[in-house]
Amino acid sequence: MLELRGVSHRYGNVLAVDQVSLTVASGEFFTLLGPSGCGKTTLLRLIAGFEQPSEGRILLDGKDLAGVPPERRPVHTVFQSYALFPHLTVAENIAFPLRMARLPAARSKERVREQLAAVRLEGLAERYPAALSGGQRQRVALARALANRPRILLLDEPLAALDLKLREQLQLELIRLQRSLGITFIYVTHDQGEALALSHRVGVMCGGRLVQVDRPAELYARPRNRFVANFIGRCNLLEARVSGRVNGHLVLGIPGLPPVSVPAEGNLEVGELGVLALRPEHIRLQPARAGEQELSGLIQGHLFLGATSLYQVELVNGMRLDVQVAGGHGEVVLEPGTPVRLSWPLQAGRFLRE
Amino acid sequence: MERLSRWLALPPLAYLCALFGLPLLLMVLASFQWPGEFGGLEPALDRSEDGYRLNLTLESYHRLGEDGLYLGLLLKSFLYALVTALLCLLLGYPLAQLIARSPSRWRGWLLLLVVLPFWSNFLIRIYAWMILLSPEGLLLGVLNALLAWFGLGPVQLLYTPAAVILCMVYVHLPFMVLPLYVNLERQDPALLEAARDLGASRWQCFWRVTWPLSLPGVYAGTALVFIPAFGMFAIPDLVGGTEGIMIGNVIRTQFLEARDWPFGSALAIVMTLVILVLAWLAAWLARGKADYG
Numbered sequence: 001m002l003e004l005r006g007v008s009h010r011y012g013n014v015l016a017v018d019q020v021s022l023t024v025a026s027g028e029f030f031t032l033l034g035p036s037g038c039g040k041t042t043l044l045r046l047i048a049g050f051e052q053p054s055e056g057r058i059l060l061d062g063k064d065l066a067g068v069p070p071e072r073r074p075v076h077t078v079f080q081s082y083a084l085f086p087h088l089t090v091a092e093n094i095a096f097p098l099r100m101a102r103l104p105a106a107r108s109k110e111r112v113r114e115q116l117a118a119v120r121l122e123g124l125a126e127r128y129p130a131a132l133s134g135g136q137r138q139r140v141a142l143a144r145a146l147a148n149r150p151r152i153l154l155l156d157e158p159l160a161a162l163d164l165k166l167r168e169q170l171q172l173e174l175i176r177l178q179r180s181l182g183i184t185f186i187y188v189t190h191d192q193g194e195a196l197a198l199s200h201r202v203g204v205m206c207g208g209r210l211v212q213v214d215r216p217a218e219l220y221a222r223p224r225n226r227f228v229a230n231f232i233g234r235c236n237l238l239e240a241r242v243s244g245r246v247n248g249h250l251v252l253g254i255p256g257l258p259p260v261s262v263p264a265e266g267n268l269e270v271g272e273l274g275v276l277a278l279r280p281e282h283i284r285l286q287p288a289r290a291g292e293q294e295l296s297g298l299i300q301g302h303l304f305l306g307a308t309s310l311y312q313v314e315l316v317n318g319m320r321l322d323v324q325v326a327g328g329h330g331e332v333v334l335e336p337g338t339p340v341r342l343s344w345p346l347q348a349g350r351f352l353r354e
Numbered sequence: 355m356e357r358l359s360r361w362l363a364l365p366p367l368a369y370l371c372a373l374f375g376l377p378l379l380l381m382v383l384a385s386f387q388w389p390g391e392f393g394g395l396e397p398a399l400d401r402s403e404d405g406y407r408l409n410l411t412l413e414s415y416h417r418l419g420e421d422g423l424y425l426g427l428l429l430k431s432f433l434y435a436l437v438t439a440l441l442c443l444l445l446g447y448p449l450a451q452l453i454a455r456s457p458s459r460w461r462g463w464l465l466l467l468v469v470l471p472f473w474s475n476f477l478i479r480i481y482a483w484m485i486l487l488s489p490e491g492l493l494l495g496v497l498n499a500l501l502a503w504f505g506l507g508p509v510q511l512l513y514t515p516a517a518v519i520l521c522m523v524y525v526h527l528p529f530m531v532l533p534l535y536v537n538l539e540r541q542d543p544a545l546l547e548a549a550r551d552l553g554a555s556r557w558q559c560f561w562r563v564t565w566p567l568s569l570p571g572v573y574a575g576t577a578l579v580f581i582p583a584f585g586m587f588a589i590p591d592l593v594g595g596t597e598g599i600m601i602g603n604v605i606r607t608q609f610l611e612a613r614d615w616p617f618g619s620a621l622a623i624v625m626t627l628v629i630l631v632l633a634w635l636a637a638w639l640a641r642g643k644a645d646y647g
């Protein structure tokens with residue numbers, strides 16, 4: 001179990017990591033998600049031991065890691081650039097941590113063979129990294145970092161340099177490896193799709209702070225604030241103000257629009273400012289049925305996305321909403337200027353405090 | 355473009371052929387000729403009544419092979435050059451490493467300091483060393499005062515082999531530092547982090563990552579120091595005394611004082627062959643290591 005207690009890190013005057021507290025369970029696939037510069041890579045370097053926290057403590061199974069150099073931590077890293085040793089063959093690269101740990105040669109050889117099989121690179125043992133493709137290098141980096149069975153594997157945007165097809169394939173392999181070895185993975189990415197697909201839990205970072213930690217489905221369904229809602233998936237955000245409570249629902253006032261109800265959560269008070277968050281796929285271009293919320297507007301544009309289509313709709317007060325509809329192919333496309341009615345189930349809307 | 359660059363290569367090629375290739379061939383020929391009675395060379399072709407006759411000999415090479423003095427000097431020069439190259443490597447590597455790891459805005463200035471000695475003439479710098487090393491000089495004065503304090507006798511440095519090595523290391527150090535710096539500066543720092551992350555101590559990081567990756571630079575620097583050091587004559591002339599002479603001094607003497615051009619040529623050619631064999635050996639050692647992805 002890895003525990004971070006109030007960890008901060010300062011580069012000069014810049015606070016790169018700000019009071020992060022987090023517990024990652026053994027065998028968990030945990031992802032740190034955030035835009036570039038949010039401090040996620042710094043947090044990874046703190047765990048690896050390349051940086052020392054300015055404040056706070058990092059504990060592994062209850063043991064404080066302060067002052068333990070990177071080479072003595074049972075934590076290995078897959079670097080974004082892979083950092084394969086160019087003068088060593090694939091097999092020698094994978095054997096590197098085993099040599100450092102003084103594993104007997106016979107066992108080391110056996111382990112290298114296992115690792116090569118695990119990442120399906122059996123035939124390439126004697127190649128040099130320069131003679132490998134990007135995907136193959138990525139697998140060697142993974143096999144090398146896992147060879148000595150670390151307690152924790154850190155992965156710093158390991159798939160960022162690869163094309164989409166390969167990325168999806170490697171995502172599946174990562175999941176398979178992680179589940180079969182039971183090693184804790186801490187994965188850093190700015191790609192929310194990757195985070196949702198791979199992880200048991202995701203921690204969203206912004207400006208050095210950990211703003212929300214949740215299971216992927218929770219994160220998507222119940223973002224805690226505007227940043228998370230916007231970062232995870234597509235989300236419409238309309239400036240709103242709590243104007244009252246009716247039947248246990250919150251009534252929101254949006255300038256120029258009829259009142260809109262959302263489920264009441266937390267201790268929100270009348271007059272509070274925030275946003276109405278609505279996922280585009282929860283909105284239908286149809287009049288409201290019983291218990292649904294409704295607004296009206298004009299079609300502005302249409303994007304064909306394959307399995308779905310995205311309409312941009314301008315509301316009567318000039319605000320814009322994205323609406324995602326299924327079955328983009330073969331449907332009649334609504335021309336710009338067509339008046340439409342928008343509806344969604346009350347439970348789909350959420351009010352997020354600023 | 356291709357054609358233009360070929361034309362542009364012509365003048366330097368012509369220059370090298372006329373002023374390096376041709377004299378080299380003349381020297382090869384000279385090593386097989388007889389020395390002239392008052393210096394210079396006997397003609398390679400003799401003219402007699404029944405036409406021309408080749409007038410060549412292996413005499414110089416015989417003499418070289420039979421007289422242990424010259425082979426011994428060749429060996430000694432080889433050892434001096436080797437020691438010089440190793441000392442340059444030992445001193446130059448940490449220096450190159452230091453410059454390569456320093457903040458980039460300092461690197462240019464530090465490199466400038468490395469090449470700064472080139473701004474004054476090579477001979478003048480050696481004369482400066484003569485003053486430093488002379489018994490009345492500051493360096494030796496301080497050294498001998500220290501030794502006397504421990505009850506040890508005064509030492510002499512000028513006109514000893516140690517002075518030759520000292521000056522050769524001093525003169526050639528930049529030739530070691532520059533190629534090493536170019537190599538070390540290009541090394542990806544992420545590789546060292548990866549090595550430490552995977553359990554290597556700082557010492558293991560050096561021997562398993564930095565050093566093997568720097569071998570092309572090590573070979574280049576060693577060749578750039580070893581080759582000129584092997585044939586050096588100015589430094590042993592000025593600071594070496596009788597003990598410190600090298601093969602270069604003998605070659606020079608053969609041409610300028612003994613006026614035995616064929617023998618001087620033979621010595622120079624044997625020395626060149628030794629260097630060629632070593633260069634080939636180094637290239638063979640460095641094979642395939644020049645460019646890792």
